[in-house]
Amino acid sequence: xxxxxxxxxxxxxxxxxxxxxxxxxxxxxxxxxxxxxxxxxxxxxxxxxxxxxxxxxxxxxxxxxxxxxxxxxxxxxxxxxxxxxxxxxxxxxxxxxxxxxxxxxxxxxxxxxxxxxxxxxxxxxxxxxxxxxxxxxxxxxxxxxxxxxxxxxxxxxxxxxxxxxxxxxxxxxxxxxxxxxxxxxxxxxxxxxxxxxxxxxxxxxxxxxxxxxxxxxxxxxxxxxxxxxxxxxxxxxxxxxxxxxxxxxxxxxxxxxxxxxxxxxxxxxxxxxxxxxxxxxxxxxxxxxxxxxxxx
Amino acid sequence: xxxxxxxxxxxxxxxxxxxxxxxxxxxxxxxxxxxxxxxxxxxxxxxxxxxxxxxxxxxxxxxxxxxxxxxxxxxxxxxxxxxxxxxxxxxxxxxxxxxxxxxxxxxxxxxxxxxxxxxxxxxxxxxxxxxxxxxxxxxxxxxxxxxxxxxxxxxxxxxxxxxxxxxxxxxxxxxxxxxxxxxxxxxxxxxxxxxxxxxxxxxxxxxxxxxxxxxxxxxxxxxxxxxxxxxxxxxxxxxxxxxxxxxxxxxxxxxxxxxxxxxxxxxxxxxxxxxxxxxxxxxxxxxxxxxxxxxx
Numbered sequence: 001x002x003x004x005x006x007x008x009x010x011x012x013x014x015x016x017x018x019x020x021x022x023x024x025x026x027x028x029x030x031x032x033x034x035x036x037x038x039x040x041x042x043x044x045x046x047x048x049x050x051x052x053x054x055x056x057x058x059x060x061x062x063x064x065x066x067x068x069x070x071x072x073x074x075x076x077x078x079x080x081x082x083x084x085x086x087x088x089x090x091x092x093x094x095x096x097x098x099x100x101x102x103x104x105x106x107x108x109x110x111x112x113x114x115x116x117x118x119x120x121x122x123x124x125x126x127x128x129x130x131x132x133x134x135x136x137x138x139x140x141x142x143x144x145x146x147x148x149x150x151x152x153x154x155x156x157x158x159x160x161x162x163x164x165x166x167x168x169x170x171x172x173x174x175x176x177x178x179x180x181x182x183x184x185x186x187x188x189x190x191x192x193x194x195x196x197x198x199x200x201x202x203x204x205x206x207x208x209x210x211x212x213x214x215x216x217x218x219x220x221x222x223x224x225x226x227x228x229x230x231x232x233x234x235x236x237x238x239x240x241x242x243x244x245x246x247x248x249x250x251x252x253x254x255x256x257x258x259x260x261x262x263x264x265x266x267x268x269x270x271x272x273x274x275x276x277x278x279x280x281x282x283x284x285x286x287x288x289x290x291x292x293x294x295x296x
Numbered sequence: 297x298x299x300x301x302x303x304x305x306x307x308x309x310x311x312x313x314x315x316x317x318x319x320x321x322x323x324x325x326x327x328x329x330x331x332x333x334x335x336x337x338x339x340x341x342x343x344x345x346x347x348x349x350x351x352x353x354x355x356x357x358x359x360x361x362x363x364x365x366x367x368x369x370x371x372x373x374x375x376x377x378x379x380x381x382x383x384x385x386x387x388x389x390x391x392x393x394x395x396x397x398x399x400x401x402x403x404x405x406x407x408x409x410x411x412x413x414x415x416x417x418x419x420x421x422x423x424x425x426x427x428x429x430x431x432x433x434x435x436x437x438x439x440x441x442x443x444x445x446x447x448x449x450x451x452x453x454x455x456x457x458x459x460x461x462x463x464x465x466x467x468x469x470x471x472x473x474x475x476x477x478x479x480x481x482x483x484x485x486x487x488x489x490x491x492x493x494x495x496x497x498x499x500x501x502x503x504x505x506x507x508x509x510x511x512x513x514x515x516x517x518x519x520x521x522x523x524x525x526x527x528x529x530x531x532x533x534x535x536x537x538x539x540x541x542x543x544x545x546x547x548x549x550x551x552x553x554x555x556x557x558x559x560x561x562x563x564x565x566x567x568x569x570x571x572x573x574x575x576x577x578x579x580x581x582x583x584x585x586x587x588x589x590x591x592x
Contacts, residue, residue, distance in 0.1 A: 024583040118582070248576040255575045258586035259568075263559035266590075272555075279551045280544040286414070287320040290554035294562075 001123060005096065008123065012098055012116050018265060020115035021258055027122035033061075033234050034117060034250075036143025037131040038168065039152035044178040047217035048152060048226070049131045050088060053095060055227035061126035062094040068113055068142055069101045069133040096125065111257040113142050118254060140171055145250035147243065148233045150174045150226070153192065155184035169195050172210055174229045180214035180222065189214065208236050271296050297419060301392065304419065308394055308412050314561060316411035317554055323418035329357075329530050330413060330546075332439025333427040334464065335448035340474040343513035344448060344522070345427045346384060349391060351523035357422035358390040364409055364438055365397045365429040392421065407553040409438050414550060436467055441546035443539065444529045446470045446522070449488065451480035465491050468506055470525045476510035476518065485510065504532050567592050 011023050037049055049065060056063045089095035100112055113130060120128050130146060132139035143149050151172035169192075177188045192212050211229050215222030237243030264272070275293055278284040284292075307319050331348075335341055345361060352359045385391035396408055409426060416424050426442060428435035439445050447468035465488075473484045488508050507525050511518030533539030560568070571589055574580040580588075 021583040021587050025581055025587055026584070027581065029578075029581065115583070247578070251575045251578065251582050252572055254582035255572060255585050258583050259560075259589055260556060262586050262590050263562075264555075266559075276548055276551060279547045282325075282543070282547065285321060285323065285325065286547050286550035287317040287411070287554050288322070289551050290558050291317050291321055293555055294558050 003093070008096065008119075009098070011119055012100075015115045015119065016100065016112050018111075018261055020111065020118075021262060024115060024118055024122070027119070029118055029251075030121040030124050032064075032121045032125050032128045033148065033230070034121070034128045034130065034146045035230060036146030036149045037129060037152060038139050038143050038149070038171075039176075040154075041133065043152045043154040044215075044217040045131055045133075045152050048176065048178060048215060048223070049129055051217065051220055051223045052129060052227060052230075053089060055223055056127045056129075057092065057094055059227070059231075062124070063096075063127045063129065064120040064125040065095070065097045065129045065131065066113065066116055066120075067097070067099045067131050067133070068109060068139075069099070096120070109142060111261050114145065114250065114254045114257065140168070144171060145246060145253055147237055147246055148173045148230055150176060150230070152176045152178055153188055154179040155182050155188045173208065173233050174226065175210055175212045176215050176222075176226055177212065178215045178217050181216050181219075185214060207240060207242065208233065267293055268296065299389070304392065304415075305394070307415055308396075311411045311415065312396065312408050314407075314557055316407065316414075317558060320411060320414055320418070323415070325414055325547075326417040326420050328360075328417045328421050328424045329526070330417070330424045330426065330443045331526060332442030332445045332467075333425060333448060334435050334439050334445070334467075335472075336450075337429065339448045339450040340513040341427055341429075341448050344472065344474060344511060344519070345425055347513065347516055347519045348425060348523060348526075349385060351519055352423045352425075353388065353390055355523070355527075358420070359392075359423045359425065360416040360421040361391070361393045361425045361427065362409065362412055362416075363393070363395045363427050363429070364405060364435075365395070392416070405438060407557050410441065410546065410550045410553065436464070440467060441542060441549055443533055443542055444469045444526055446472060446526070448472045448474055449484055450475040451478050451484045469504065469529050470522065471506055471508040472511050472518075472522055473508065474511050474513050477512050477515075481510060503536060503538065504529065563589055564592065 014020075014023050035052075037045055037052075039045055046067075053063050053065060089097065098116070100109060100116060117128050117130060130143060132142055149171045151168045151174070153175065155177060175192050175196075177185055177192070179185070189212050196210060196212070213222060213225050213229060215226060217223075237246065272293055275284065275289040279286050279289045310316075310319050333341055333345055333348075342363075349359050349361060385393065394412070396405060396412060413424050413426060426439060428438055445467045447464045447470070449471065451473060471488050471492075473481055473488070475481070485508050492506060492508070509518060509521050509525060511522060513519075530539075533542065568589055571580065571585040575582050575585045
């Protein structure tokens with residue numbers, strides 16, 4: 001709470017190691033703006049997040065960034081190729097960046113990410129940006145309960161449809177088509193807008209109309225508009241029931257994940273792994289295996 | 297095992313009530329063809345499933361049908377408006393039909409559906425058809441681990457894109473555009489084909505090319521082709537690693553769900569509900585609540 005970064009890093013490592021309950025149970029959650037950023041690899045997410053951190057800082061916020069790679073078995077303070085990015089902010093005490101990867105621990109990232117975010121919230125960061133490396137069910141699950149979800153795409157054939165396929169249309173509060181200096185940007189923007197329109201025709205009018213913005217991360221063009229959209233969305237959440245609902249959903253999901261981890265933690269993981277192998281080979285029924293896990 | 301339907305009904309009710317482990321732990325799973333059927337409401341799923349049951353019977357199979365409504369809090373033997381359908385097969389001892397709905401029990405349908413399917417498999421049904429009422433994440437999760445997933449759509453503007461949005465393009469092994477006597481069928485068929493093609497361009501060529509078939513459920517047109525596609529897909533599964541992988545994934549998912557239910561079952565559900573309410577109101581941290589749940 002006094003700002004010691006090494007303590008913070010150690011606490012996040014403890015969370016990754018399944019000790020979220022011990023770390024968090026006595027902390028009061030803050031009221032940060034939790035922003036999730038997702039989209040296909042190569043869309044320019046990291047550069048945009050880097051610029052967003054600067055925008056958030058310029059607006060007077062302290063910022064924590066969590067870079068999440070569900071597919072990577074490796075983790076650590078900053079070993080995921082984002083050392084360069086961190087150097088842009090390394091002397092800034094108002095910025096904290098951290099990578100999280102799937103170490104195969106209990107509950108995995110579905111547990112560690114909300115817990116790490118809760119810790120950063122309790123410490124008092126104003127803005128928490130959770131960036132996923134890829135796109136898929138795991139990534140969608142990770143950002144689902146953020147206050148504001150930013151989906152970043154780049155122009156290219158089929159991107160709009162790919163976004164829909166990946167379940168991104170449903171979760172995006174703000175859409176950004178990056179690399180707006182390339183061919184095909186109008187097509188992608190119009191794809192995304194059309195899909196949002198279709199969604200509205202099927203699901204009824206939306207209280208919040210997700211904007212579809214353009215940017216060029218390499219020059220910084222459009223970044224001001226993205227930040228403004230995030231601020232607008234935060235205002236919308238504050239002025240409607242939606243903000244409270246998302247927070248309550250996030251807390252409930254954290255509770256259920258924590259409960260699951262705590263319960264699984266009462267079992268011997270080697271026993272569970274052995275039983276999974278037996279079940280997959282078909283030599284033990286899933287239900288007998290579940291009973292064995294409990295009795296052993 | 298001797299064919300008593302009342303015993304079977306009672307066992308499925310026991311599964312719905314969280315007693316899957318007790319019901320299933322001593323049973324040997326069979327090798328049925330587990331077919332999942334999903335798609336938007338109004339596409340004609342129930343009529344098609346009814347016809348598929350007849351096709352499967354004519355091919356010499358015994359058939360069990362599970363009708364799943366994740367959104368309905370009600371359940372029972374057959375209270376979901378499918379009494380009429382059941383009458384078509386009521387005198388046929390080779391057909392068993394059952395509705396499952398979300399009673400809000402531990403683990404819910406994600407647990408009860410695979411467990412009920414495992415029971416029907418152990419009893420020796422050759423074909424098990426799992427039909428979901430709606431479309432959404434819950435429905436997609438329910439059919440995800442079936443051997444063969446049939447996605448049923450009907451012609452209409454935006455259906456292809458809606459299917460993609462709902463995550464159906466990724467899980468379908470066979471696509472059916474029903475109501476092929478209506479306007480717009482060619483458009484929907486070509487939408488679906490185009491999206492499958494795009495998926496292939498992004499994800500690489502598929503070992504199994506999902507066919508896109510047409511049907512008119514009210515006249516039975518096209519039903520023979522759908523059944524033939526199901527048989528082909530089963531042959532593909534048997535001749536490739538994919539069949540074994542899906543079975544192993546299904547068993548592992550059953551094990552993890554059963555383990556979760558067994559662990560949660562060691563807790564007092566009233567305590568858990570109270571804690572969820574506290575967490576959602578923000579009066580208790582999710583992590584403190586998880587510890588409380590365990591200690592109480």
